Amino acid sequence: MLDPAPTGVTQLLVNWSNGDKAALDEMLPLVYQELRRIAVNRLRRENPNHTLQPTALVNEAYLRLIDQRDVNWQNRAQFFGLAAEMMRRILVNHALHRQAAKRGGGALRVSLEVAVNSFEQKDVNLVALDEALKNLATIDPRQCRIVEMKFFGGLTVAEIAEVLQVSSDTIERDWKMARAWLHLEISNR
Amino acid sequence: MTPERWQRINEMFHAALVLDGQERSAFLVAHSAGDDVLRAKVAALLASHDQAEGFIQGSVFGDAAQLLVEDEAQAMIGQHIGLYKITREIGRGGMGTVYLATRDDDQYEKQVAIKVVRRGMDTDLVLARFRNERQILAGFDHPNIARLFDGGSTETGLPYFIMEYIEGQAIDEFCDTERLSTSARLELFRTVCSAVQYAHQNLVIHRDIKPSNILVTAAGVPKLLDFGIAKLLHAEASRGAATTAMVQRLMTPEYASPEQVRGEHVTTVSDVYSLGVLLYELLSGHSPYHFKTLLDQDIVQVISDSEPEKPSTVINRIEEVTTGGRKGKKLTPESVSKTRDGRPEKLRRKLAGDLDNIVLSQCGKSRPAGTLPSGNSLKTFADTWTVCRLWRAKRRSPTAQRSSSGETLWRSLRPQS
Numbered sequence: 001m002l003d004p005a006p007t008g009v010t011q012l013l014v015n016w017s018n019g020d021k022a023a024l025d026e027m028l029p030l031v032y033q034e035l036r037r038i039a040v041n042r043l044r045r046e047n048p049n050h051t052l053q054p055t056a057l058v059n060e061a062y063l064r065l066i067d068q069r070d071v072n073w074q075n076r077a078q079f080f081g082l083a084a085e086m087m088r089r090i091l092v093n094h095a096l097h098r099q100a101a102k103r104g105g106g107a108l109r110v111s112l113e114v115a116v117n118s119f120e121q122k123d124v125n126l127v128a129l130d131e132a133l134k135n136l137a138t139i140d141p142r143q144c145r146i147v148e149m150k151f152f153g154g155l156t157v158a159e160i161a162e163v164l165q166v167s168s169d170t171i172e173r174d175w176k177m178a179r180a181w182l183h184l185e186i187s188n189r
Numbered sequence: 190m191t192p193e194r195w196q197r198i199n200e201m202f203h204a205a206l207v208l209d210g211q212e213r214s215a216f217l218v219a220h221s222a223g224d225d226v227l228r229a230k231v232a233a234l235l236a237s238h239d240q241a242e243g244f245i246q247g248s249v250f251g252d253a254a255q256l257l258v259e260d261e262a263q264a265m266i267g268q269h270i271g272l273y274k275i276t277r278e279i280g281r282g283g284m285g286t287v288y289l290a291t292r293d294d295d296q297y298e299k300q301v302a303i304k305v306v307r308r309g310m311d312t313d314l315v316l317a318r319f320r321n322e323r324q325i326l327a328g329f330d331h332p333n334i335a336r337l338f339d340g341g342s343t344e345t346g347l348p349y350f351i352m353e354y355i356e357g358q359a360i361d362e363f364c365d366t367e368r369l370s371t372s373a374r375l376e377l378f379r380t381v382c383s384a385v386q387y388a389h390q391n392l393v394i395h396r397d398i399k400p401s402n403i404l405v406t407a408a409g410v411p412k413l414l415d416f417g418i419a420k421l422l423h424a425e426a427s428r429g430a431a432t433t434a435m436v437q438r439l440m441t442p443e444y445a446s447p448e449q450v451r452g453e454h455v456t457t458v459s460d461v462y463s464l465g466v467l468l469y470e471l472l473s474g475h476s477p478y479h480f481k482t483l484l485d486q487d488i489v490q491v492i493s494d495s496e497p498e499k500p501s502t503v504i505n506r507i508e509e510v511t512t513g514g515r516k517g518k519k520l521t522p523e524s525v526s527k528t529r530d531g532r533p534e535k536l537r538r539k540l541a542g543d544l545d546n547i548v549l550s551q552c553g554k555s556r557p558a559g560t561l562p563s564g565n566s567l568k569t570f571a572d573t574w575t576v577c578r579l580w581r582a583k584r585r586s587p588t589a590q591r592s593s594s595g596e597t598l599w600r601s602l603r604p605q606s
């Protein structure tokens with residue numbers, strides 16, 4: 001069975017949404033651990049080749065970490081945004097390590113190669129995408145978050161609409177623009 | 190960029206998006222009020238949109254989750270398994286991760302290696318098999334076999350095995366760093382064979398003999414790792430149900446016998462085959478088999494049908510090592526001989542004849558069939574040793590060398606069946 005969830009994450013989430021930046025730093029590792037634990041557990045319980053359902057995974061972490069009585073939908077949206085951002089960091093850090101390892105000629109760990117090969121098939125340079133997203137965030141934070149939630153966080157348009165409490169049409173529009181903008185930004189580099 | 194301008198770009202972009210070529214340009218001109226920068230920006234975004242079809246389509250969430258799970262390895266550091274505390278990662282293989290762990294009792298500090306099997310195996314099945322084999326494996330008592338102490342499952346449900354920690358180098362790297370001569374390599378190989386023979390006498394097949402599973406200590410003592418582990422992890426494979434891909438994941442195709450890659454019954458003869466591949470590499474530096482691709486049919490075809498070049502001539506090749514710990518190493522006649530017997534001609538002379546024959550008779554096409562009873566494979570070992578010994582003796586006495594040609598010596602020792 002799962003261990004009891006760490007307490008106090010709810011308060012951290014609320015503090016963070018009230019502008020307390022330090023709360024975020026405290027919260028990140030807890031969320032990370034929880035996501036990892038759930039991912040590992042699900043992969044164990046279900047069959048090994050099972051693909052994880054992103055919303056369910058993040059939602060489970062949310063329900064376990066956050067006391068629903070003390071939060072509102074904005075907090076939930078923030079939590080989903082946070083999870084997507086975390087996935088982005090994990091992948092970008094990994095891509096950076098991989099680049100470094102390639103340059104240094106160091107041997108790669110086979111198991112990680114498996115994961116990364118699939119982006120190479122998708123032909124996305126994650127490091128360049130990350131840079132472009134940073135720029136997009138200064139112009140249009142919401143568009144940046146939509147890309148984060150969709151591409152890194154695996155949420156559907158409808159789910160993102162629900163999290164952000166706007167219509168699906170708005171998400172679709174923002175998504176189209178963000179994608180065109182990022183594509184342009186990356187190809188101009 | 191001001192929010193107003195960004196807003197404007199967005200509006201024009203979406204309005205123009207539903208129009209096609211001609212209309213678009215007209216629309217942009219009409220609505221940019223002479224602001225050419227604005228018009229150019231929106232036009233560029235529209236063009237980009239049209240090219241961005243597959244760009245960031247789908248999601249990489251699954252890959253991130255995979256990394257999260259992989260990161261479990263990192264999370265293992267500092268954790269306890271039984272009485273041991275994990276101190277660092279030693280390495281990763283196809284089936285899991287090996288950690289160094291210490292037992293911090295008051296009385297003594299002891300280091301062990303713990304292999305934690307990767308996620309995806311059926312833990313209960315692996316442990317059930319382990320309980321079956323435990324008596325035999327834990328009872329192994331041989332100076333050249335790393336002890337297996339215990340097995341179990343981690344808190345997160347992964348099977349693990351606690352083994353004797355061996356501080357050493359993989360046998361191929363050891364031989365190269367120590368620049369062992371051909372005869373010193375043979376001597377080391379012989380010791381390895383004696384350990385395998387011991388296990389075979391106890392009816393245990395290794396199934397995964399290769400350099401990373403044979404570490405040599407600083408004192409020059411070879412130690413075999415992972416004895417019997419492969420079977421615990423893939424009884425499926427021995428039942429013939431395994432695909433080649435699975436066998437591949439479980440063992441490096443370079444060392445796998447034809448019956449192994451075909452998913453057929455594995456016997457002690459399969460270990461002898463892998464020892465043959467190992468000897469081939471120790472003596473020549475080159476791999477006997479090369480795969481064009483890692484597709485199942487290519488591997489099966491190469492291993493089942495092609496005949497390796499003789500060690501004495503393969504050393505003339507210039508090529509790069511493609512797998513294992515020596516991956517990326519450039520092999521030339523000079524580099525290969527330098528770490529062995531000095532000059533290429535000298536190495537060639539040593540390998541030609543008996544050694545060529547011995548090696549190819551074990552990992553080439555004339556090897557004994559994979560279904561021979563184990564007694565025969567043991568005999569093959571014994572023959573090898575005898576030949577090696579005679580070979581060494583011959584080299585010491587030049588007259589003996591001239592009086593018996595390698596061919597006849599070899600024929601006289603070959604299994605008669």
Ligand SMILES: Nc1ncnc2c1ncn2[C@@H]1O[C@H](COP(=O)(O)OP(=O)(O)OP(=O)(O)O)[C@@H](O)[C@H]1O
Nearest residue numbers: 279280281282283284285287302352353354355401
């Ligand atoms: N008991 C041990 N003591 C010291 N090092 C070990 C021990 N067991 C394994 N290692 C090292 O840890 C690394 C990983 O071992 P592991 O057995 O998982 O993979 P492998 O031997 O490379 O491949 P395979 O999974 O096919 O056995 C290897 O470099 C191996 O030499």
Ligand SMILES: [Mg+2]
Nearest residue numbers: 282401402415
């Ligand atoms: Mg091993």
